[in-house]
Amino acid sequence: MDLHFGDSKPTDEERAAVDGLLGPPESPWEGASDRPDADLRWALGGRTARDRRDLLLPGLHAVNDRIGWISEGALAYLCRRLTVPPAEAYGVATFYSLFAVRPRPATVVQVCTDLACAARGSAELCSSLEARLGAPGTPVAGGAVWEKSPCLGLCERAPAALVVRAGPPAAPSWLGAQFPAPLSGHVNSAPPAFEERGSGGGAPSYGKGRGGEEAPSRATAVLAPATVDAITRAAAEPESAEPEPPAAMAVPQAGQKGLILLKRIGRIDPHSLDDYRATGGYEALRRAFHLGPAEVIREVTDAGLLGRGGAAFPTGRKWQATASQPDHPHYLVCNADESEPGTFKDRVLMEGDPYALIEAMTIAGYATGAHLGYLYLRGEYPRALERLTHALAQARARGLLGGNVLGQGYAFDIEIRRGAGAYICGEETALFNSIEGYRGEPRSKPPFPVEKGLFGKPTTANNVETLVNVLPILTMGAQAYAAIGTPASTGPKLFCVSGKVERPGIYELPFGATLGDLLELAGKPDQLRAVLLGGAAGGFVRGDELDIPLTFEGTRAAGTTLGSGVVLALDDTVPLPRLLLRIAEFFRDESCGQCVPCRVGTVRQEEALHRIAERTGAAAADDIALLRDVGRAMKDASICGLGQTAWNAVESAIDRLGTYA
Incomplete structure (x- = not known):
């Protein structure tokens, strides 16, 4: 070019x-x-x-x-x-996997080959597709192509596929009579309260926001669980795919009493703002306005809320650090780019309870002094995009977003920015670069995001589950919330259970429940060989280590990690060496290439695992020693968490499970 x-x-x-x-x-x-x-x-x-x-x-x-x-x-x-x-x-x-800079057909079928789908037969599915349709990238009937894909976030219905057809945007079915003025299709239009101002006076500037969002514009179909026949039909005619099941299908506990984060999913229409408000919606925001920003932060701090994205950083401390910065404007970023293989909890929350996220973001913005929030949404989540776009429109129309939220004189709005298929953009500073229009490469720290984040301004970044936890903190009170779970890990936690279980899906349990408790709910296999905790960046535990408490401190004491809540159960039918090789391939593909330890180390790790798969004995022992050296180098010297954790799962499989012994 x-x-x-x-x-x-x-x-x-x-x-x-x-x-x-x-x-x-x-x-x-x-x-x-x-x-x-x-x-x-x-x-x-x-x-x-x-x-x-x-x-x-x-x-x-x-x-x-x-x-x-x-x-x-x-x-x-x-x-x-x-x-x-x-x-x-x-x-x-060229940084993002969802974009193509060479001609390709308008219809692309992405077939997931990552961990949860691999445990459910994606390798056999791809072999059958190759036999019927040809190698990946070969045009098939209707001019479509199929491709192998990293995790699509549909792990509870593995193996999964996503059909994407390019074409002119079509207005969603919910647009029309509900709104006197249709939504703008571009981010460059804004309500007056959010227009950028010059230095000559007038209303204060709220930063770079335009107060709009990207409108859904692709025809998509989800095939999960996917079959050769369904993929073949959808490749030729995407409209033939069956409608996607409701989000509640991913929640085996849907409708049960006592749920906190999942209480609405399966009980209300996710499109209906009235349904949301009838079940306690916007009570938390009203209490936030009654308390004031400082007291909201105090409540979140006293509740002991830790980040649910994997790092477990205290949310109240992060909010306070941003709120106290004298530089303005402040920004709020919701990290909804959950790309960790095996993770799909944020998708279910956004599809099944979108107004909860919008309310929680409004509270976070109010507490930290932000007037604009960016919701960075994973590009493979078309239904979440549709639900959130609709919910934002409804909230603006009802005075719950805009220049005077709930008549309280506080201005706040939210823009959706879609990711485009880059796992590294789950790292907060890489996400900032992506929003700003640069390659999604992590930044060196310090300065930290609370000092210089998005557009060089103080920024709070939280993931979806973390933000949604703010609602029960404000409605039930910090002390009541902190009484759930353990003193060091408070509140409820969502777990993404997939693999060889009878009832895969999202489960809500209080911190402190054991791994065995969770797998009993999900229906563990009779011959449980291993469990992967935390996804590709996590670690394996043996099938007999089910008494591990599911808390941040409990998993650390057991020599593993809770991560974002991935629980992948494996039995003897799953070839573990092949799964480890897939993890290595994933990190090789997803490394941004910015730092040498990660760029070179992930390649060397994959090469060594390929060699080990081809031979055993002393030769394999040499490669295991090499793996340890490379793993230590990546962990000690990589810029961000991708390189620092790329060796974790392989190390735990060697040391804990005796793989390659």
């Missing part, structure tokens, strides 16, 4: 995709064809041009969703509109 402004022209469809996001170009400098040549002398100033850089990722999505791939002409036109160097934009476009 020629990486400068050249003569390549966008097609009418590509131009329409970009203009639908950004609005029509204002001059020939931006690509307008109906302006005199004299206007070429006009261009945006440097600061104004840089302030549009964060629209690069939505722009790439707009083209990829509409056409199916991003051509040189489309990329050049988008770069001209945003004043972004094409070489940099090309680097961003």
Whole structure:
């Protein structure tokens, strides 16, 4: 690809995709064809041009969703509109697995081959697909292609596949008579309270937000569990796929009394704001306004809420550190890019109870002094995108978002930004870079996000489960919440149970329940060989170690990790060496390549596991010694958690399970 402004022209469809996001170009400098040549002398100033850089990722999505791939002409036109160097934009476009910069069919079938699906026969499914449809990437009937994919977040219905068909955006069924004015299809329009202001007075600036979100624009179909026949039919005709089951199907406990985080899922219509409010919705926000920001932070601190994304950092301390920063504006970021293989709890919460997340984000923004929140949503979650887009529209229409939330004089709004298939963007600073329009590479710390985060401003970043826990803290009180669980791990916890169990899905238990308690609920196999805790970045425990308490401190004492709540059960039918090799392949593919220990170490780890699979004895022992050296180097010297944890599962399988012994 020629990486400068050249003569390549966008097609009418590509131009329409970009203009639908950004609005029509204002001059020939931006690509307008109906302006005199004299206007070429006009261009945006440097600061104004840089302030549009964060629209690069939505722009790439707009083209990829509409056409199916991003051509040189489309990329050049988008770069001209945003004043972004094409070489940099090309680097961003090629960073994400969901984007293509070479021609491909409009319909792509992504077949998951990651851990939960591997335990449920994805290897056999792919072999059957190759026999019937040809190798991955081979065009099939209807002009579609199928590809092997990392985890799609559909682990409770493994093996899974996702069908994506590019095309013009269609208005969702919920748009129309409900709203007098239709939602804007581009992020560059905003309610007056959120427009950027100059320095000449007027209302205060709330930062870079435009108060909109990306509208759903792809035709998608979920096939889970997937079969060869279903994939073949959907490849030729995506509309033939059966409707996706309700989110409650992923919650075996749905409807049970005593649930806190999952209490609404399966009991209310997730589209209905009235249903949400009738079951206690927005009581927490009203109490937050009654308490004031400082007291809200005190409640969260006294409740002992720890982050549920894996790091277990105290949420109250993070909020207080952001709120106390004198630099403004402050930002709130919800990390909904759960890409850890085996994790799907945030997806279920967003699909089944979207208003809870919106309310929780509003409370977090109020407490930390933020007036704009970004919801960074995993690109493989089309139904969550539809549900959240609808919920945001309803909340704005009812005065629950916007310039005067609940009439309290507090301005807050939320923008959805879609990820594009990069596990590394689950790391908070990589996520910030992605939103800003750069490659999703982690930043060095310090400075920490609470000091300089998104757009260089103080930022609070929490994942979906962490934020949703704020609602019961405020409705039941900090002391009552802290009484659930253990003194060091308070509250309820969601666990993603998959693999060889009878009832895979999301389970809610108080901290302190044992691994055996959880697997009894899910229906553990008779011959339980091992359990992977924490996903690909976690560790294995033996099938007889079921008395491990499911707490942050309990799993640490047992020499493993709780992580984000992944519990993958394996029996003797699952080839463990092949599973370890898949973990190594995953980290090799997902490494951003920024630091040498991770970029080289993940490759060496995979190579060694390939060699071990081909031989045994003394030769294998040499490679195990090499694995230990490489693993220590990655753990000690990698910039971020991806490289630091890439060796964990392999190490635990060797030392704890005796694999390759």
